Amino acid sequence: MKAVLSKVVGGPETLVIEDIPAPTLRPGWARVQVKAVGINFPDVLIIEDKYQSRPPRPFAPGGEVSGVVTEIAEGVTEVKVGDRVLAQIGHGGLVEEIVAPAGRLTPIPDSMPYDEAAAFILTYGTSYHALKDRGQLKAGETMLVLGAAGGVGLAAVELGKAMGARVIAACSSQEKVDLAIRHGAESGVVYGRGPFDRDGQKQLAALFKEACGEKGADVIYDAIGGDYAEPALRSIAWEGRYLVIGFAAGEIPKIPLNLPLLKGCDIVGVIWGNWTARNPDLFQKANLELIDLYAQGKIRPYVSERFPFAKAADAIAHLGSRKAMGKVVVTLGD
Numbered sequence: 001m002k003a004v005l006s007k008v009v010g011g012p013e014t015l016v017i018e019d020i021p022a023p024t025l026r027p028g029w030a031r032v033q034v035k036a037v038g039i040n041f042p043d044v045l046i047i048e049d050k051y052q053s054r055p056p057r058p059f060a061p062g063g064e065v066s067g068v069v070t071e072i073a074e075g076v077t078e079v080k081v082g083d084r085v086l087a088q089i090g091h092g093g094l095v096e097e098i099v100a101p102a103g104r105l106t107p108i109p110d111s112m113p114y115d116e117a118a119a120f121i122l123t124y125g126t127s128y129h130a131l132k133d134r135g136q137l138k139a140g141e142t143m144l145v146l147g148a149a150g151g152v153g154l155a156a157v158e159l160g161k162a163m164g165a166r167v168i169a170a171c172s173s174q175e176k177v178d179l180a181i182r183h184g185a186e187s188g189v190v191y192g193r194g195p196f197d198r199d200g201q202k203q204l205a206a207l208f209k210e211a212c213g214e215k216g217a218d219v220i221y222d223a224i225g226g227d228y229a230e231p232a233l234r235s236i237a238w239e240g241r242y243l244v245i246g247f248a249a250g251e252i253p254k255i256p257l258n259l260p261l262l263k264g265c266d267i268v269g270v271i272w273g274n275w276t277a278r279n280p281d282l283f284q285k286a287n288l289e290l291i292d293l294y295a296q297g298k299i300r301p302y303v304s305e306r307f308p309f310a311k312a313a314d315a316i317a318h319l320g321s322r323k324a325m326g327k328v329v330v331t332l333g334d
Helices: 041-046 116-117 123-134 151-163 174-182 198-212 225-231 258-263 274-280 281-294 309-320
Strands: 002-005 016-019 027-041 063-070 084-088 097-101 105-107 142-146 167-173 188-191 215-224 236-244 266-269 303-308 327-331
Touching: 002 309, 016 309, 027 116, 063 097, 063 116, 063 215, 084 116, 097 309, 105 281, 116 151, 116 303, 123 151, 123 174, 123 215, 123 236, 123 274, 142 151, 142 198, 142 225, 151 167, 151 174, 151 215, 167 198, 174 188, 174 274, 188 198, 198 225, 198 266, 215 225, 225 236, 225 258, 236 258, 236 303, 303 309, 309 327
Parallel strands: 142 167, 142 215, 167 188, 215 236, 236 266, 303 327
Antiparallel strands: 002 016, 027 063, 027 097, 027 327, 063 084, 084 105
16 A cells, blocks of 8 residues: 655655555454545644654654544444544554554544544644643633634634634634634734834734733634744733643743742643544544534534645645645545
């Protein structure tokens, strides 16, 4: 079968397409013919050895896929041959077929296209865990989302709206703010490109405070980090929850600890992948709840770009340019 492989450390230009042996099926696992692969920011980082996990080379990037179950091993009860499924696998998705533990596969409704299914579980799973379990977001609260037009950010906007929150979208352009508003944000704010000096950070904090209102943001969803983190934290409400999702700005921020002291707030780490591995039953329960929200029309992935398998490296490069909005997907076959 064909696979997109990272054989050396580097950017998307180092990826190659080669033929590799089909994977061996293990007890409790299922084989899936891949139809689509969601591209996410970890795919940009993992091929450069900048992600928290570093699989041995050669490996295929691609952490979420959709497809059709073609074979099941002994002991599999979760899925059957012919089921349409999505899967969260960490890496290894940019191939023609995968094998995975059956417990990592979630059946999808016939109404869900493969491209949307491949753009679904990582972003909505991350944001649902962040808002429900870690942020304990409540109806009527105000939530500020940094990077609100990206994959996880847009999912957070939609889920925040579905959970009854007032959502404020913060993005790097008005076009991105407008997209977030179409997906449920009440209003938005455009921030400039960093890095910022101290005066620039103070101006950014004032911008966030004005957008959130006098009380501030009860929950801040930060997938950007860098110089944006401290100004955002300064706009948090008393006993607010600051959710650390990622560092798309490229820098891990250094937060003055007097800020959470003065605000009585929590700084909460969100690492969905580790949570799913530690809580497989809760992972599947959350997946089913998200599929139900999709069926109700409350959430739906926004796939902005689709690339053929032969152009998978271009898909990763496009996401890494930070120009992409919503989700980028690689498609295989029909």
